[in-house]
Amino acid sequence: MAGPLPLAFVRSYVDVDDLPHVNAEVALVGRSNVGKSSLINALARRKNLARTSKTPGATQLLNAFELAPEGSGRWVMDLPGYGFAKVPKAEQRRWATMLNGYIEERENLVSIILLIDGAVGPTALDLQTVEWLSSLGRPICYVATKADKVRPSKSKKRRNELISRLNVARSDVAWVSADKGTGIPELRVHILDLLGNPKLGNS
Ligand SMILES: Nc1nc2c(ncn2[C@@H]2O[C@H](COP(=O)(O)OP(=O)(O)O)[C@@H](O)[C@H]2O)c(=O)[nH]1
Numbered sequence: 001m002a003g004p005l006p007l008a009f010v011r012s013y014v015d016v017d018d019l020p021h022v023n024a025e026v027a028l029v030g031r032s033n034v035g036k037s038s039l040i041n042a043l044a045r046r047k048n049l050a051r052t053s054k055t056p057g058a059t060q061l062l063n064a065f066e067l068a069p070e071g072s073g074r075w076v077m078d079l080p081g082y083g084f085a086k087v088p089k090a091e092q093r094r095w096a097t098m099l100n101g102y103i104e105e106r107e108n109l110v111s112i113i114l115l116i117d118g119a120v121g122p123t124a125l126d127l128q129t130v131e132w133l134s135s136l137g138r139p140i141c142y143v144a145t146k147a148d149k150v151r152p153s154k155s156k157k158r159r160n161e162l163i164s165r166l167n168v169a170r171s172d173v174a175w176v177s178a179d180k181g182t183g184i185p186e187l188r189v190h191i192l193d194l195l196g197n198p199k200l201g202n203s
């Protein structure tokens with residue numbers, strides 16, 4: 001089991017073109033309010049590393065975090081969320097263009113970590129996004145968030161629904177709760193594997 005990921009905030013970027021070259025990167029993508037920032041905090045076991053918000057749509061920046069040591073070039077990106085109802089169409093198009101540019105330009109993007117709200121998702125918009133991301137040819141790792149909000153009596157049904165709607169295997173979805181810590185150690189191991197863990201000698 002992995003302990004907290006030694007993540008440090010690098011900076012926020014407005015523009016994909018400003019991102020420097022890195023060795024390996026994973027990117028958290030998901031609907032506004034799905035729990036991206038909370039997940040980063042849970043992975044690092046820090047309270048305020050990534051800002052969490054009760055106001056969806058607040059983050060429109062590309063927030064970069066780096067695994068220690070500084071300069072390792074192993075990055076975790078928190079990307080702006082999509083699908084916040086009050087965001088105007090023009091802004092949604094801007095988001096799609098940004099993400100498209102990001103995915104096309106990040107040569108060392110090892111995997112997209114797509115977050116789906118485990119209690120309610122996938123929504124129609126999640127499914128559209130999955131289809132679109134798949135067409136761009138990058139590997140996707142699915143994470144179902146807020147597992148603690150699913151009642152134990154509904155859990156099996158919910159999990160079955162989610163994998164059948166995503167059309168993936170059970171083992172392709174990691175269920176996590178940032179609040180309770182469920183599934184977080186396993187996801188840390190997976191992220192370290194994706195980014196190449198020097199301690200394991202595969203970087
Ligand atoms: N119950 C529960 N709530 C969560 C969990 N993760 C996030 N949230 C809540 O969902 C809301 C949005 O979280 P945030 O991390 O800001 O989402 P983001 O917009 O994707 O970055 C906040 O009110 C969080 O407290 C979780 O694991 N369980």
Ligand SMILES: [Mg+2]
Pocket residue numbers: 036037038051052053059
């Ligand atoms: Mg956020």
